[in-house]
Amino acid sequence: MFYKLLFAFTLSFSYLVAQATTSDPNSWDPKGWTPLRIHGGIPRKAVSGDDGFAFRKSYVCQAPYFGKIIPGMVFAPGSSLVGFCWISYGGAQIPVVTYSVLHNQGDRFLTWQRYPKGNQSPNFPYALVIGGYEGQYNPVYICRSKYYKDSVIGKYVEGHGCYFASEGKEHLYSIYDEKETSYFEVLLTVK
Numbered sequence: 001m002f003y004k005l006l007f008a009f010t011l012s013f014s015y016l017v018a019q020a021t022t023s024d025p026n027s028w029d030p031k032g033w034t035p036l037r038i039h040g041g042i043p044r045k046a047v048s049g050d051d052g053f054a055f056r057k058s059y060v061c062q063a064p065y066f067g068k069i070i071p072g073m074v075f076a077p078g079s080s081l082v083g084f085c086w087i088s089y090g091g092a093q094i095p096v097v098t099y100s101v102l103h104n105q106g107d108r109f110l111t112w113q114r115y116p117k118g119n120q121s122p123n124f125p126y127a128l129v130i131g132g133y134e135g136q137y138n139p140v141y142i143c144r145s146k147y148y149k150d151s152v153i154g155k156y157v158e159g160h161g162c163y164f165a166s167e168g169k170e171h172l173y174s175i176y177d178e179k180e181t182s183y184f185e186v187l188l189t190v191k
Helices: 001-018
Strands: 031-034 060-063 066-076 085-089 092-096 100-102 110-112 127-133 137-148 152-156 163-164 167-174 184-191
Touching: 001 152, 060 085, 060 092, 060 127, 060 152, 066 137, 066 163, 085 152, 085 163, 085 167, 092 163, 127 152, 137 163
Parallel strands: none
Antiparallel strands: 031 100, 060 066, 060 100, 066 085, 066 127, 066 152, 085 092, 110 184, 127 137, 127 184, 137 152, 137 184, 152 163, 163 167
């Protein structure tokens, strides 16, 4: 009986710790996601995924896809790829026309932080920003990396790495990959 109680307490405590290290833009005031408006542009204070040296300007978006909500990237007007939230799923790059764009209207402090390679559960100084859900209780987070000349935005899945879409395919920069060229960053916020 003692071990059952200890196990239940450990699970509860783990759940609370996991909850304390995440931030859901749906709970921000004002809400962090702006739905796409017909003939509308990128919202004011949209969260950029660029590092300042990108070939094309991109922003964080999320899109519904087969019962899931997947984070991805939307390009600024002027790009031939504008009008879609580009997500990665099932090995492919998928354009979705119904999406929302992440913005920071409440002047919340957001920052990109490099993920420490080889570490399954790093201690970040701030909360991971939830970008969507791949199941009812499986949040995925927002990540970005460099792929050739572009900054790419995708989904960080705990225990795996950063999945992103480019050139028609889904790519993964794993948390275990030690190559310098396959680094990625996660989006964090101060609560």
